[in-house]
Amino acid sequence: xxxxxxxxxxxxxxxxxxxxxxxxxxxxxxxxxxxxxxxxxxxxxxxxxxxxxxxxxxxxxxxxxxxxxxxxxxxxxxxxxxxxxxxxxxxxxxxxxxxxxxxxxxxxxxxxxxxxxxxxxxxxxxxxxxxxxxxxxxxxxxxxxxxxxxxxxxxxxxxxxxxxxxxxxxxxxxxxxxxxxxxxxxxxxxxxxxxxxxxxxxxxxxxxxxxxxxxxxxxxxxxxxxxxxxxxxxxxxxxxxxxxxxx
Amino acid sequence: xxxxxxxxxxxxxxxxxxxxxxxxxxxxxxxxxxxxxxxxxxxxxxxxxxxxxxxxxxxxxxxxxxxxxxxxxxxxxxxxxxxxxxxxxxxxxxxxxxxxxxxxxxxxxxxxxxxxxxxxxxxxxxxxxxxxxxxxxxxxxxxxxxxxxxxxxxxxxxxxxxxxxxxxxxxxxxxxxxxxxxxxxxxxxxxxxxxxxxxxxxxxxxxxxxxxxxxxxxxxxxxxxxxxxxxxxxxxxxxxxxxxxxxxxxxxxxxxxxx
Numbered sequence: 321x322x323x324x325x326x327x328x329x330x331x332x333x334x335x336x337x338x339x340x341x342x343x344x345x346x347x348x349x350x351x352x353x354x355x356x357x358x359x360x361x362x363x364x365x366x367x368x369x370x371x372x373x374x375x376x377x378x379x380x381x382x383x384x385x386x387x388x389x390x391x392x393x394x395x396x397x398x399x400x401x402x403x404x405x406x407x408x409x410x411x412x413x414x415x416x417x418x419x420x421x422x423x424x425x426x427x428x429x430x431x432x433x434x435x436x437x438x439x440x441x442x443x444x445x446x447x448x449x450x451x452x453x454x455x456x457x458x459x460x461x462x463x464x465x466x467x468x469x470x471x472x473x474x475x476x477x478x479x480x481x482x483x484x485x486x487x488x489x490x491x492x493x494x495x496x497x498x499x500x501x502x503x504x505x506x507x508x509x510x511x512x513x514x515x516x517x518x519x520x521x522x523x524x525x526x527x528x529x530x531x532x533x534x535x536x537x538x539x540x541x542x543x544x545x546x547x548x549x550x551x552x553x554x555x556x557x558x559x560x561x562x563x564x565x566x567x
Numbered sequence: 568x569x570x571x572x573x574x575x576x577x578x579x580x581x582x583x584x585x586x587x588x589x590x591x592x593x594x595x596x597x598x599x600x601x602x603x604x605x606x607x608x609x610x611x612x613x614x615x616x617x618x619x620x621x622x623x624x625x626x627x628x629x630x631x632x633x634x635x636x637x638x639x640x641x642x643x644x645x646x647x648x649x650x651x652x653x654x655x656x657x658x659x660x661x662x663x664x665x666x667x668x669x670x671x672x673x674x675x676x677x678x679x680x681x682x683x684x685x686x687x688x689x690x691x692x693x694x695x696x697x698x699x700x701x702x703x704x705x706x707x708x709x710x711x712x713x714x715x716x717x718x719x720x721x722x723x724x725x726x727x728x729x730x731x732x733x734x735x736x737x738x739x740x741x742x743x744x745x746x747x748x749x750x751x752x753x754x755x756x757x758x759x760x761x762x763x764x765x766x767x768x769x770x771x772x773x774x775x776x777x778x779x780x781x782x783x784x785x786x787x788x789x790x791x792x793x794x795x796x797x798x799x800x801x802x803x804x805x806x807x808x809x810x811x812x813x814x815x816x817x818x819x820x821x822x823x824x825x826x
Contacts (some may be wrong), residue, residue, distance in 0.1 A: 344696075347699075349696060349699060349700070373702040374702070376699075376700060376701070376702040377701075377702035380700060381700070382697070382700040384693045384696065384697055384700075385693070386692055386693050388692065388694050388696065388697030389694075389697075390694055390697075390698075391692070401701065402701045402702075402703070405701070405702075405708075406703075447697075450701075454701075460700075
């Protein structure tokens with residue numbers, strides 16, 4: 321799998337297929353059983369703890385599915401957190417930077433709110449502002465659209481697209497929201513059961529020869545992926561006594 | 568039979584690997600402590616939530632323990648005409664045993680469980696992972712200040728517990744039982760040894776604080792990030808923390824008083 325600089329690369333696949341695990345491998349939070357991950361020319365899993373933190377600080381931002389905002393800090397302090405930890409900028413400069421980042425996601429007015437007071441879409445936007453606070457070269461998005469209302473989804477799609485084009489960031493979007501993700505990505509990897517089953521531009525993927533990929537992209541109930549979880553035939557199941565069934 | 572054996576093996580293995588993880592965790596935590604001195608506000612905030620917020624329960628418990636102890640001492644001693652030694656019995660049992668042990672137990676229940684729940688919830692809401700991805704080590708930013716705050720708080724809370732308990736005993740002895748005030752204090756002054764009694768009690772409290780906070784932060788950090796896992800971790804903090812306090816108390820008493 322190859323993620324190109326400056327592009328939006330999408331990793332799609334059904335739930336539980338290892339998409340988030342893949343992001344955590346890229347971020348160095350999990351160790352692979354086999355294989356290697358290289359980010360900016362460095363093998364993530366052979367770095368010392370200090371070098372890994374250094375690599376994360378320089379090159380990576382991550383948007384978590386839950387937002388992962390620090391609940392005891394306000395919106396402003398959350399965005400300021402990485403700046404205060406990693407730079408020795410004076411407070412006035414930090415204030416300006418934080419307000420600029422919040423302006424990008426349209427939440428400059430919400431700076432004094434606490435995370436508990438934000439809607440799901442807003443907290444994800446704050447988390448996005450925080451992820452770009454240190455101007456990373458690459459942002460990892462973990463399911464950015466899941467559980468969002470249509471308006472928030474639209475806002476996030478626009479933000480990811482703009483950020484990629486205006487700031488030249490590399491984006492990795494892990495998602496199973498086919499339409500939203502396909503609309504902004506330059507290249508798509510479809511994975512299933514821990515393997516890449518198809519990759520290409522959104523156009524190519526939509527016209528894939530694989531039945532499985534077509535079922536996934538089209539959201540069809542019928543196809544190679546069965547509706548039923550594997551079980552014994554229905555007639556046998558109904559004919560067994562209730563005691564055996566309970567076993 | 569084979570399943571049973573396999574089960575035992577599996578459980579033993581997981582226990583030992585937990586002990587190993589716990590020890591490594593403590594080591595990393597101790598290495599991270601220096602970071603706290605660069606951000607003293609983190610420590611101050613934790614001292615407030617771990618120490619100051621436990622103060623009320625310590626004050627109330629200390630007062631009642633001292634009062635009850637004075638009453639019980641009186642009932643026994645009055646038969647021998649030795650009721651004037653009431654202050655001795657109260658102060659020695661408080662300084663040597665009840666002060667550190669009660670504070671350790673109350674701390675495990677009040678602050679230890681809160682620490683586990685807080686850190687566990689941070690884990691399940693991905694705040695710890697989020698911090699790692701922002702290149703901030705949660706060990707330094709979250710764990711170390713809480714650990715240090717706990718280790719500092721427990722001896723201080725113990726000292727407060729001891730003082731309040733003795734005042735409770737004083738109140739019962741003087742106001743209710745009519746013991747002469749001068750005797751009460753002078754008995755204590757002649758028989759209670761600063762090193763033998765007070766310092767040994769404080770050393771105990773330092774050990775209890777260290778162990779209880781270690782268990783609490785480790786359980787939070789190591790918990791399974793689900794509601795069930797978090798509940799179990801909080802329970803384990805209180806159970807293991809309390810048992811550790813009682814077990815260590817026996818060990819330390821045997822060592823300190825050369826029995």
